[in-house]
Amino acid sequence: MVTIDDVAELAGLSKSTVSRVINHYPHVSQEKKERVYQAMETLGYVPNSSARSLRNKKTKMIAVIVPRLMNPFFGQLVESMEVAANQQGYQLLICQTMYSQDTELGHLNLLKTKQVDGIILASLENEWNNIAEYLSYGPLIMCNEFDESAEIPIIKLDQIHGGYIATKHLIRQGHTRIAYCSGGHKSMVANHRKIGFEKALAEHGLRFDESLGFFDAYTIENGIEVFKEIHKMDNPPTAVFTGSDEVAAGILTGAREYGVDIPGELSVIGFDNQVISRIMDPKISTVEQPIEQMAQKAVHVLVEQINSNNKPAKERYELPLELIIRESTVGGPLRAVE
Amino acid sequence: MVTIDDVAELAGLSKSTVSRVINHYPHVSQEKKERVYQAMETLGYVPNSSARSLRNKKTKMIAVIVPRLMNPFFGQLVESMEVAANQQGYQLLICQTMYSQDTELGHLNLLKTKQVDGIILASLENEWNNIAEYLSYGPLIMCNEFDESAEIPIIKLDQIHGGYIATKHLIRQGHTRIAYCSGGHKSMVANHRKIGFEKALAEHGLRFDESLGFFDAYTIENGIEVFKEIHKMDNPPTAVFTGSDEVAAGILTGAREYGVDIPGELSVIGFDNQVISRIMDPKISTVEQPIEQMAQKAVHVLVEQINSNNKPAKERYELPLELIIRESTVGGPLRAVE
DNA sequence: ACCAATTTTGAAAACGATTTCAATGATTCA
């Protein structure tokens, strides 16, 4: 392996000088600079990053913790983060919790062992007070998923508004009996959507029928299950609010199997504006989330935290959501209200 | 930051002994062992991994290079790789090329700078002879995408067979005029599928009509475009072979828009057995690829390479593909052959 | 031509671990 000493020797200089050239220090004569570059070139020298990290106490790596990549929301989030991280000169390490608390804590150890300079939490399996202690080892920020009590930067979406506009739309179409699907009881994202959902109901003097709630729906398969449950109800809902386009797609798939027309007999709204929502038949109304923007902001904020020597910060960024009306919620049997 | 010296001091021992305890060396008395553990515990000591990497010349990190994560095939591949890597005590760094040659070369520099112990190439933007030189800095292996001339381990799928069985199935349904879609001219995966495709045709005395070839189809949008092209042909095909379920889904979407019945007027077969193939209407016939198995094997082989001190190896592993018949290719207007 | 200020350089000390080497202490065996 060719080291800085080899370069120094070939160039006939000390390694201090070589190091200075590499790091673009001022006060190096043009002549020596060129001799160093020449030597590096002929030797094919590249600095060893472990040595650099050790000395600089910076690894130029960050990690992102997500539940799993197959979930297209997180796939997209991580894709955008990787690009943003590279642009800022960082490598992105990917950590999946697979919904396990222990795995999550295991990943947080990357901070302790100084394998990464900071971590983006896009998933939250453990209580915040079990995570907070890791803060003393390096910066943590939250992205998408969050816990208000955490005194760290949070980049999130306005989920309350998201739940609200989606529900409002259903109500405007004349629905009064609306089912609610979401993924995860402890997710604050899901909680906030529910708040928006109920806010919209309340504005129209409606109350949520608890028997229409489904709180463990993540996948297409779950969506199919949900449809089956709904289908056998005596007094079924006329619309269903879902927490993801996949679940919505599952409901459509279930409905097709049972010959139930959507939106004719049941309206369905998704969440995320994933490609799938555009190609299902009928096309799924949904709520668009600015994932790329959120990912970029998160990387940016984390890098800032890293460079500010982990100076405590607790900024909050909230990005807007947008309703996208397609076919799965319009032209149903109910007349539009207002 | 608490270092091994702090532990040594508190335990009243030398750091050599502490190191030996950490690394489970034999010949450390039970008593000192306990004193060390005690000290580590009270100080909350965790070894610094940059220091370790520097000394051991091993980072316990590997990288995987993919085009992009949004592509569900690669999303699934990376998901499985991350899990497998963790199980083997490695962290997975994700590198997207975004189809850029320069970006790919940039990622390969991770090996030069010793940021990773090895790299899995699941994407190949550059010619192999431009990549080969990196081999002197650490192990490289290919997974899925490949170049036969590369003298490194290759874990791939039997794409020739995949192309063959899919086409054979279409021919059995009575099709003789079959369009062919794939992503990427230089991809050997695509090439092999084409070979299988033509082999099946040849077996039935059919020849491929070059005007029915589409070679830049990756996404749903591309699929829609392909459908439009086909739709305005004077002598359109009665079936289309696609290189991915997304493209197949795009064709279905295009067909729906134009009121063309599938499989009634056009049969479509996908590739991958992604969820989307199960929920489109009609459900898409496809070829199942054992992605998880391939991912695990790849990680395994790479780790082996790393531990064998990069001893040259050029094993080839070929995993089988399986035809999955659903609705998009059966019950078409043509009578089944044989 | 001389002094002060400023560039430019190199030797040596970090960074935090692991490993070699040699020394000590304990044990075995005759």
Place this chain on the structure above:
DNA sequence: TGAATCATTGAAATCGTTTTCAAAATTGGT
């Protein structure tokens, strides 16, 4: 009991950088 073996420990070197410190070389002003 003495020699030989083996288990146990610590001092110091090492991995490949960056940075501090001080010395040497240059510049500028008079």
